[in-house]
Amino acid sequence: MPSRRTIETAVALACRAPSLYNSQPWRWVLGSQDLSLFSDPDRILPATDAFGRQMVLSCGAALNHLRYAFASLRWTSVIDRLPHSQGRQCLATIGLAPAQDVSDTDDRMATAITRRRTERLPMDPPGRWDQTFAQVTELAAQSGTHLEDIGEHGRPALEAMSRRLSGLRRADPVYQAELRWWAGHSLYPEGIPAEALPAARHRTVAVEREFPPGNVTSDTGNEDDRAAILLLSTPSDSRLDWVRCGEALSAVLLACTDRGLATCTVTHLTESGAVRTALRELSDGDGLPQVLVRVGRSTRPAPTTAVSRRPLSEILFRE
Ligand SMILES: Cc1cc2nc3c(=O)[nH]c(=O)nc-3n(C[C@H](O)[C@H](O)[C@H](O)COP(=O)(O)O)c2cc1C
CATH class of the missing domain: 3.40.109.10 (NADH Oxidase)
Known part of the structure; x- marks a missing residue:
């Protein structure tokens, strides 16, 4: 397994993922062999998302962010989605192995994680x-x-x-x-x-x-x-x-x-x-x-500050 610091860095980047109303409905549990992603039903939004569909979608986005984050840190993720053994809220277990080679794309995607913001103003058409x-x-x-x-x-x-x-x-x-x-x-x-x-x-x-x-x-x-x-x-x-x-x-x-x-x-x-x-x-x-x-294309300079996320202490736990 990667060091604790590597895992914390990757999970922090993963949590830059978008989520419905920035509800961040995820919990990560670190075991001795893998990391697990759980949805957090306490963060469901009943009037907007009664069945938790967007809660799970948000967690899926965090899962892919995590894969790019680990890849940029030279670790390959082996993802098992909806593993039966771990209960309904467990959406994935992620096994990790040192990466043989890292593509330029992985690095670019990890950089994009830190730059992405939701833009709600009108936009100009995308070029190319x-x-x-x-x-x-x-x-x-x-x-x-x-x-x-x-x-x-x-x-x-x-x-x-x-x-x-x-x-x-x-x-x-x-x-x-x-x-x-x-x-x-x-x-x-x-x-x-x-x-x-x-x-x-x-x-x-x-x-x-x-x-x-x-x-x-x-x-x-x-x-x-x-x-x-x-x-x-x-x-x-x-x-x-x-x-x-x-x-x-x-x-x-x-x-x-x-x-x-x-x-x-x-x-x-x-x-x-x-x-x-x-x-x-x-x-x-x-x-x-x-x-x-x-x-x-945005019609204004990119915002420098990002929308906040919950601290790791509230979302990353040891088994
Ligand atoms: C499943 C899902 C649904 C979302 N729905 C909307 C939406 O309807 N309108 C909107 O402006 N943003 C929507 N968002 C974006 C979130 O509001 C945004 O990701 C969150 O506020 C964090 O801000 P950031 O993306 O700038 O980091 C959605 C995101 C997800 C993952």
């Missing part, structure tokens, strides 16, 4: 998109996930669905209470601080979730979102699909970051059964829609 799209489609496929670009033909329908759903949710006090508990302030190293949310004077991007107003502004005055809109879908809706889709999400976000692009994960549209069905009809595949990702 064909190359990037081919790369991220291949990365998603490696995790058994279908990826497609639905921005061009689907944007008007997506915007209409999003407006309708946002209207319904404005009138849902339970959803609003949960959202406001997690977003718009920074009392704890979790949730989404005002520094990561668009200021009130910006119109919410039409396909984006409506958050309480924050402090983020852009001087360009550009309110038209021209980002590509990607949809990640899975063959079925099993826990394994969710873990693997989370891994695909991590790979897609980091590859785009590595290419200098801004990204935003968007999931409110897949939280409503009816909207999810409509999304499925918009899609060219027959998979189950899980996550949308906006990808484009």
